Amino acid sequence: MQADLNKVKVIIEKSDDGFWVTVEDLPGCYSFGKSTGEALDATGEAISDHISGLKESGEKVPEMFCQSYDFEVKYDLQSLFESFPFINKSALAQMIGINPGLLRQYAKGLAFAGEKQREKIEKALHRIGEELLQVHL
DSSP, X not given: OOTTOEEEEEEEEEXXXXXXXXXXXXXXXXXXXXXXXXXXXXXXXXXXXXXHHHHHTTOOOOGGGGSOEXXXXXXXXXXXXXXXXXXXHHHHHHHHTSOHHHHHHHHXXXXXXXXXXXXXXXXXXXXXXXXXXXXXX
């Protein structure tokens, strides 16, 4: 991946029958899939179709879509744990200092984390990522 690619912000959210992706940088552009991977894969085509529609109607295409781009993905907690099923919820909860049962409820959509809880989870995941980047085998 090139370092100079534009970052297109997308939000992936769990629904009753799959996952929706909203392209935050292109209002009105959405994709859907039965899994998070399928929904993200469909996003490129959704963007292409949306841009074609903008061009056909004479509307301006945002400049970031006139160059190469990559996705910056924002997850809801259900989508996060669907996308990364290898994350051990109990161990992560212990690391963060929250109740493991509560984190499992967040992951299943039975409870919804407030802003502070989401920030704690995000910081812990980033810390894990930073630590993993230091690993050499």
